[in-house]
Amino acid sequence: MDGEPLITLREVSVTYGSRVRALQSVSGVFRAGSLTAVAGPNGSGKSTLLKVLAGVLRPTSGTMTFAGGVRPVMAYLPQLAHLQRDFPLSVEDVVLTGFYPELGERRGVQNRHRVRARKALRAVGLEGRADRPIADLSGGEFQRMLFARVMAQDAPVILLDEPFTAVDAVTTSRLIQLLLAWHREGRTVICVLHDLLLIKKYFPESMVLQGKCLGSGHTHRLFEQKLLSFDLDMAELRSPEDVRADHPPSAKHRHDS
Amino acid sequence: MTLDDTLIAPFTHFAFLRRALVACIVLSVSGAPLGFFMNQRRMALVSDAMSHAILPGVAVAFLVAGAGVLSLTIGGLIAGVVMALAAVALSRYAHLREDAVFTLLFLLSLTSGIVLLSLKGSNLDLLRLLFGDVLAMDDASLIFMTGVAVVTLHTLALIYRGLILDGFDPDFLRASGRGRGTRLLFFAVFMINLVAAFQALGTLMALGLMLLPSLAAGFWTRRVNVALPLGILIAVGSSIAGLLISFHANTPAGPTVVLVCGSMCLASALVGPEGSARIGLRRGGA
Ligand SMILES: Nc1ncnc2c1ncn2[C@@H]1O[C@H](COP(=O)(O)OP(=O)(O)OP(=O)(O)O)[C@@H](O)[C@H]1O
Numbered sequence A: 001m002d003g004e005p006l007i008t009l010r011e012v013s014v015t016y017g018s019r020v021r022a023l024q025s026v027s028g029v030f031r032a033g034s035l036t037a038v039a040g041p042n043g044s045g046k047s048t049l050l051k052v053l054a055g056v057l058r059p060t061s062g063t064m065t066f067a068g069g070v071r072p073v074m075a076y077l078p079q080l081a082h083l084q085r086d087f088p089l090s091v092e093d094v095v096l097t098g099f100y101p102e103l104g105e106r107r108g109v110q111n112r113h114r115v116r117a118r119k120a121l122r123a124v125g126l127e128g129r130a131d132r133p134i135a136d137l138s139g140g141e142f143q144r145m146l147f148a149r150v151m152a153q154d155a156p157v158i159l160l161d162e163p164f165t166a167v168d169a170v171t172t173s174r175l176i177q178l179l180l181a182w183h184r185e186g187r188t189v190i191c192v193l194h195d196l197l198l199i200k201k202y203f204p205e206s207m208v209l210q211g212k213c214l215g216s217g218h219t220h221r222l223f224e225q226k227l228l229s230f231d232l233d234m235a236e237l238r239s240p241e242d243v244r245a246d247h248p249p250s251a252k253h254r255h256d257s
Numbered sequence B: 001m002t003l004d005d006t007l008i009a010p011f012t013h014f015a016f017l018r019r020a021l022v023a024c025i026v027l028s029v030s031g032a033p034l035g036f037f038m039n040q041r042r043m044a045l046v047s048d049a050m051s052h053a054i055l056p057g058v059a060v061a062f063l064v065a066g067a068g069v070l071s072l073t074i075g076g077l078i079a080g081v082v083m084a085l086a087a088v089a090l091s092r093y094a095h096l097r098e099d100a101v102f103t104l105l106f107l108l109s110l111t112s113g114i115v116l117l118s119l120k121g122s123n124l125d126l127l128r129l130l131f132g133d134v135l136a137m138d139d140a141s142l143i144f145m146t147g148v149a150v151v152t153l154h155t156l157a158l159i160y161r162g163l164i165l166d167g168f169d170p171d172f173l174r175a176s177g178r179g180r181g182t183r184l185l186f187f188a189v190f191m192i193n194l195v196a197a198f199q200a201l202g203t204l205m206a207l208g209l210m211l212l213p214s215l216a217a218g219f220w221t222r223r224v225n226v227a228l229p230l231g232i233l234i235a236v237g238s239s240i241a242g243l244l245i246s247f248h249a250n251t252p253a254g255p256t257v258v259l260v261c262g263s264m265c266l267a268s269a270l271v272g273p274e275g276s277a278r279i280g281l282r283r284g285g286a
């Protein structure tokens, strides 16, 4: 079902300032139509990777190439913590910002844009809230609004940074359905998330980061290799060599220290 | 005393008061929208540092070339740019937190400006640079301010959507591949507005007509497209009220205008319908 490589990363590194090496020589391929989870502990460079993919950051070194040599249009849902949640905008305003890449400063918002925005709001169950100030929204409603913006953008590539934080179980399963629908429509979806249950159940492919890329490929394979595992805290991810040595990891670390 | 005597006659009879009114209105229309975006970016402290950064540049220009609009403007702009570069360099490469960086630069600019002036200037010059002299606006200053306002409003119209996105969701803006110059243009315009406001209100109060009215507006609405004009309206209203009060009560004009702005802001924060103390108290009590 998945197609040709759409996005190819070669030895991509990102350094913030002069010290913080957020990504170190990450290589990998995202194929057209794939549904990929990006996992890793806090500070492991997941958001940084997504920003590189989205074009927010340029790699300090390494390259990113696209099939056909043209960057596909991407819809990007940034991590909640990077947004200003009390900016004086209405819910509909925010969904309409999804058209900014297309419209820029000059071209006006047309009726078809409003129709698309309303439709997207309906799909996430916020149709009654279009005129609400966003400061009034709960965490879950806010995420649903951001999903509506992604929908309205109607892009072939979708990048989501922890879209299920602060979202209850019911809403999560509802948003997952949207995500699976995008996958069925043939879009390429790349999603940062921490919930291993969700990753195992819904994401055919994964990439595990910890500064470096510890592994990527079929999710079940990564679970077999214990790169993704329910047994260990994600914060204690080790390098692949440690894993292959097949020690009880925490015990090994204790001997060392 | 009739209403006319109180509200209208001062402006019709005294040219200096009319000029002060024009200056304040022009600064309000131009500066209040900028203040809104600075507030939204949580950059009140940065604005403060930037407004003080002007002082040493202006002091040097004043010593070298006297009190002409052009030399003061150029001196102020150069100092502002130097300060911005210093701020970026310090917060990026030195182990200093951002608020500490701005406090340091703020005090350095203020004191170096004062020391520079003391080399040659009289106390009168110092007072004028610190507090401005809104009742002494000459043609050149008024024309400069009006030019700045025209450029500002055009620039804001040109980068409006990008500016909102940059405040609400900066990564989305950068991912859009558009709006590259948004931030730079905004700060450039902000800087020249500071220099313009400086001529009327001085280093210490240049921000008064910019930041306070839009802060006040934030307690009355939660829509950008309402908050922006409302901020301008509050600034213009405060200007008129402040000038009249200063005229009748014989108080210094600039500080009175900014005092009215501050009172409006305080009153809004206490009783406004959006996020004011009144609402907070009722929530807390419920
Ligand atoms: N703008 C920045 N300037 C300096 N350092 C940064 C910046 N953004 C991120 N970092 C650092 O880079 C590293 C990776 O950050 P990143 O946000 O990519 O991690 P993450 O995996 O998304 O973490 P989380 O799970 O907490 O969201 C961290 O050490 C972080 O402190």
Ligand SMILES: [Mg+2]
Binding pocket: A046, A047, A048, A079, A161
């Ligand atoms: Mg992150």
